[in-house]
Amino acid sequence: MMGPAHAASGLAAGALTLGLATRFGVDAPLEQLAWVVAWGGFAYLPDLDQRGSTAGSVWGPPTRLLSRAVGFLARRHRGGTHDVVVAPVAFGALAAVAANWPWSALVVLALGIGLALHAISQLIPGGTEKTALGNLALSFLGAWWLTHQGVVLPWLPVAVAGGVVTHIAGDALTTDGVPVPFTTWLRKKPATVGLRLFRAGRGPEPFLQFLVFPALTLLGLVQHVGPVRDLLAPLV
Template structure:
């Protein structure tokens, strides 16, 4: 799937999982949804030239090459529905106990969401290396400064990674057979939807947008502000 499709599906899943997310308060809820949306791009760190590898220049491109070498290439290890969430989740667990590594994780999620959704954001600052760095780190600092320690980050990582894998499962290239691909490289691709096809752009993307808005209204306090407005308009 395209980058913005992954991000939008992540935002929708993040909003849908709010009732079970280990977060409390509006700020933490916003952080959860943003993080899941951003981390839904994380598995593509295995591909040089992807949105995530280009986001912060060498700071993300160099790790991307390393991840590609360690995980067996694009759409293998990081796209394993068992190993991907597990390994990324363990790394995030280790990072969540330190303020600066937590800040890095959350900044990465925000930066990814900004890059993937640039087509609905005015201006181009989020598409530049410096602009994205400033916006994502400032956003992460503000969220962490006004919410409890983000021990929920590993869960957001796992949910985001699984969302990405589920999206790629629908495409022609598919995803690896969990764990068993290590013995014999094989993929699961039952639907064969072409990446960037009409169905993705005209059906899935609008569906993800509507689902995100609907779940945010249902699972946050936003509804108490929206309902009176709708009554007045009616």
Template sequence: MAHSHACTGLTAGAATLPLAPVHGPVGAAAWVAVWGGAALLPDFDQGGISWKRALPRPTGSTVAQMWGPLTTAAAAAVGRLAGGHRWGTHDPLLAPLVFGALAWAAALNPWTSLVALALVAGAALRGCHFVIPGTVETTVVGNLALSFGLAWWVLHRSPGGVEWLPWAVAGGVLVHVLGDWLTVGGVPLPLATPLALLGGRRRRTALGLFRTGARVEGAVAALAVLAAAVLLARHLLA
């Protein structure tokens, strides 16, 4: 589930702070937040529009519905390119590399850096909304305003740029893939999707400890939030 991915991403980001190429409290907080938001990006392979009601409405994963038609349309295209849910964007090898490469390209320009940071900030806000007072971050307009505001603030306080962005994005994506590998549904074997284009058979691998949405997943998410908070506070106070 989205909240589990975001929370485990935050924890991994906080745990890697001693090795992170960032400086100061703003850099540390941004590093952790990007890990949390990026841990939702692989589910950008689920998006679309439902026409079952009088007015069409966006459908798909949490990150796909985040900015309404803007993200659902993009997610639908990504899903087709990836070969469906839990295939290309969940490849243990390719997914971190591709998302990391896109983040590297985005970090080369201030405007694309702003968009990339806003995207992962919005995902982190949606994924962790259950511990955030109010519901502003769950609305399209509210999430857009908060996400771009936070992204601008981080860039404004980071005169040296965000060269660390690809590492945090790739790390968060890998956390997502590992989390899905623990579930019954599993993830594809490395390079399964591109090899399928050459006539091979797509295969999955899974540890199969629990089903997505099980109670144990909620417990893990709650512990992850606590661990991330403790690790971040310890780093800032050190």
């Protein structure tokens, strides 16, 4: 799938897993919002393996440099970062290390926010969130504000790994499929697997992106987030 569809699926997955998020200390409305946004942003992460992707260019040179390193390790687009066993473990482990220090946890959360902002840029007036410096400033401001409102981040590795798995599941629906675990490094051309229902950006993808995933996100928020439920109660 394309980037915005991945982010929409991540938001839906984050909202629908709010019931499980309480096990990781996510229970206050603001923490629940951070959880959902993080899943949406981190559903972009596997595309760090591709130069010019949103994930690789969202903050300009810093993320482009990161994208080059990830692409080298992943060997190719839809390679190692799309391995459903290796990728969530690797990204989740890096997030677990980062979560041990406030500054690095802030960076990881800011990256999730930045990717999520870029994904929903069509819904935001203006274009600040699309520029590297504007997105960087908004992302770190949002992460700083959340952490100074009492949001703690031990759940970051779960959100990172969950977003990555959601991305891989989405790409498994498309004709290119995803690599069979470990074959990216074991074979010159990795074996792939998937349902192969449609080409990326084609077929039912816009329907999923603009209707199904937002509806699931709203459903999860209404079920689990008290203020959202109270706000929408007259309409539901």
